[in-house]
Amino acid sequence: MVVCLSSLAVGCRDNRKSETMPAHDVPSQPPTTRPAGAASTAKLAEAIEKAATAQSLGPRFRFQRGHEMSGITAFEVGDDGAYALSRTSRKGDPPLSFTGRLEAAQRQALFSALSRAAILTVASSTRPIGDDEQPISVELDGAGERFTLSIWAGDARDSPRFGELTAALYPMLDQLSGGKIQLRP
Numbered sequence: 387m388v389v390c391l392s393s394l395a396v397g398c399r400d401n402r403k404s405e406t407m408p409a410h411d412v413p414s415q416p417p418t419t420r421p422a423g424a425a426s427t428a429k430l431a432e433a434i435e436k437a438a439t440a441q442s443l444g445p446r447f448r449f450q451r452g453h454e455m456s457g458i459t460a461f462e463v464g465d466d467g468a469y470a471l472s473r474t475s476r477k478g479d480p481p482l483s484f485t486g487r488l489e490a491a492q493r494q495a496l497f498s499a500l501s502r503a504a505i506l507t508v509a510s511s512t513r514p515i516g517d518d519e520q521p522i523s524v525e526l527d528g529a530g531e532r533f534t535l536s537i538w539a540g541d542a543r544d545s546p547r548f549g550e551l552t553a554a555l556y557p558m559l560d561q562l563s564g565g566k567i568q569l570r571p
Contacts, residue, residue, distance in 0.1 A: 427506045429529035434506075437497035440490060443467055444497045445528025449555065451539070451569060452520050459567055461559060465528060467493055471559060473567050484563050492558060499554035500526070503547045511538040524551070543571050 430445060437444025446465050452458040457476030463469045471484040488496070505524060515521060520539040526532070542548045549571065556569045 427531055427533055430526055430531040430533055431506055433529045434497055434500050434526070438494060438501040440494050444493065445526045447496065447500075448525040448527075449523070451522045455518075456520055459559070459569060461555075463488060463493070463496065469562070471562050471567065473563075482563065482566055484567075486562070495554050496558065499551045503550035505535065505547070505551060506533055508535055508537065508545060508547050510534075510536045511541045513538070513541075516540060539571075 433442065433445045436442040443465055447461075447463040449461045450458060452474075454474070455476075457479075458474045459472070461469065461471045467488045469484075469486055469488055471482075473482045475481045505526070515538050522535075522537050522539060522542050524533075524535040524537075537545070537548065542552070552569075552571050556571070560568050
């Protein structure tokens with residue numbers, strides 16, 4: 387808050403807002419999503435394409451869906467192919483955790499889905515999250531670049547491109563957990 391005293395009112399307008407200092411109550415603009423061809427993600431896009439065609443292992447990948455009430459499912463794949471899959475406790479069920487190493491075909495399927503989805507061009511949700519709606523985040527980190535997508539489940543369902551990812555990812559998580567973690571769009 388800016389307070390203007392009569393003799394010290396330098397830089398203040400009649401509405402008591404500072405001409406020299408930004409207001410603290412101005413809402414921030416939502417982050418912009420850069421297309422895959424943009425300089426900030428071009429190397430990451432190339433790493434995804436190489437992994438999709440089995441020319442490399444690919445960047446690190448992290449997927450998270452849910453909240454405390456629904457349970458949080460997290461899936462991380464390291465740049466060496468090692469994975470960690472977990473789900474927090476929900477509805478009295480114990481938490482679940484699985485680790486291992488993705489087979490080459492699984493890794494290629496994951497990155498092929500990311501490529502088909504053009505994931506680096508999918509926009510994050512900008513509307514307020516709905517009641518009982520689950521947040522989803524996707525992070526990719528490699529080739530000196532990082533990408534983060536935050537999308538609500540309703541927006542993800544409505545996105546054909548994001549559907550390309552979940553069509554491959556959800557059955558993979560089901561398989562890796564022996565049927566204990568089953569996500570649906």
